[in-house]
Amino acid sequence: MVKQSLAGYIRQRLADLEMRMEYKIRQKSLVEELNALGYETTVKAFRNFLVRVRAWREKKGRPNATVTAQPVKQPAVRPAPPLPPGSLRFNYQGTPDDDELSKLK
Secondary structure (H helix, E strand, O other): OOOOOHHHHHHHOHHHHHHHHHOOOOHHHHHHHHHHOOOOOOHHHHHHHHHHHHHHHHHHOOOOOOOOOOOOOOOOOOOOOOOOOOOOOOOOOOOOOHHHHHHHO
16 A cells, blocks of 8 residues: 655645644644654654645645634624623722822821
8 A cells, every 4th residue: 555645645634734733733743643643754844845735735726725624613702791880990090199198198
């Protein structure tokens, strides 16, 4: 059985790899996964393959490859509940001037 080349593997899964990097998965972790799959590589070589595959993708006119991973669903943002009338979160009274400070002593 002929094993797929690392360049072919990256080319086939580029969209998935890019999405994972976008979600802050480190390239070192991706290289460790590739090594576990039997693709011996380093972070520097992995970066070189990414540059080459991205250039190949642009040359072939395939800017949007198929994505295999599902995007993370973000929770809906709800506004804070309104404050009751007359209440303040912070009541700023200002900075006393020198005359007011001398009265406090």
